[in-house]
Amino acid sequence: MSTLDDQAKESTDEAAVESTEAIQDNGTGGYIILFFILGFIASLLVGWIAFPMALYSKKEQPVAFNHALHMDEVENGCESCHFFRDDGSYSGVPKLEQCIECHEEVQGDNENEAHFVSEYVEKEREVPWLIYSKQPDCVFFSHAAHVLKAKMDCVTCHGPVGEMESLPVYEENRITGYSREVWGKNIAGLKKNSWDRMKMDDCADCHKESNNKVTSVQTEKDACFVCHK
Ligand code: HEC
Numbered sequence: 700m701s702t703l704d705d706q707a708k709e710s711t712d713e714a715a716v717e718s719t720e721a722i723q724d725n726g727t728g729g730y731i732i733l734f735f736i737l738g739f740i741a742s743l744l745v746g747w748i749a750f751p752m753a754l755y756s757k758k759e760q761p762v763a764f765n766h767a768l769h770m771d772e773v774e775n776g777c778e779s780c781h782f783f784r785d786d787g788s789y790s791g792v793p794k795l796e797q798c799i800e801c802h803e804e805v806q807g808d809n810e811n812e813a814h815f816v817s818e819y820v821e822k823e824r825e826v827p828w829l830i831y832s833k834q835p836d837c838v839f840f841s842h843a844a845h846v847l848k849a850k851m852d853c854v855t856c857h858g859p860v861g862e863m864e865s866l867p868v869y870e871e872n873r874i875t876g877y878s879r880e881v882w883g884k885n886i887a888g889l890k891k892n893s894w895d896r897m898k899m900d901d902c903a904d905c906h907k908e909s910n911n912k913v914t915s916v917q918t919e920k921d922a923c924f925v926c927h928k
Pocket residue numbers: 764766769770773776777778779780781792793828829830831832833853854857860861862866
């Protein structure tokens with residue numbers, strides 16, 4: 700009995716010694732942990748802030764355009780400027796001729812309007828708008844299939860662009876040349892809203908969900924040609 704007690708006592712003593720050693724160790728251990736935390740923070744800063752900043756170059760749109768203001772001025776809503784042609788193709792961003800009826804001459808004392816009129820309307824130059832949702836050339840996308848046939852809302856894919864008072868900054872990926880809208884603002888590729896990202900998987904995920912409607916996807920398992928021509 701007594702020997703067992705002694706052994707138990709001895710082992711608690713050992714444990715006590717070990718724990719005091721551990722406390723003394725904390726001197727260097729603490730630094731190691733501190734270095735680890737600093738290193739971790741530094742890599743987070745690089746990964747989440749410095750890398751995306753280096754990866755994307757910011758570009759300004761040639762003209763500051765205000766969607767919200769124009770929605771009060773036009774008669775046919777979005778279709779006044781973005782419409783389907785008779786052959787079913789989509790007009791996309793408007794051409795100068797769609798602006799001229801109202802901006803033949805400067806109407807207000809707004810410097811953005813003055814810049815637009817003097818640089819583009821008077822010189823008869825098309826505005827080289829940067830396209831946020833621009834997909835690579837190998838991708839085929841049809842607005843008619845989504846908007847006319849599937850009756851989808853612009854917001855599902857573009858977010859609330861049509862209600863904005865100013866244009867978002869355009870960001871171009873220095874390596875791929877793609878707009879940041881394709882990969883999304885979140886560097887890890889996470890998304891909260893349906894319009895946060897428009898990579899191949901995002902198109903495909905929605906096509907899978909609406910499988911009975913996307914005819915070619917239903918019949919052909921790997922129908923690459925649905926989106927690649
Ligand atoms: C008076 C003309 C006009 C009207 C009306 C208008 N837009 Fe636009 N829209 C533009 C111009 C000009 C651009 C190019 C600048 C830009 O990227 O915003 C544009 C660009 C866009 C883009 C960006 C496409 C891309 O990927 O770069 C979206 C999305 C869009 N419009 C949606 C809408 C929606 C939705 C409405 C209706 C709520 C609407 N627009 C009404 C003129 C108009």
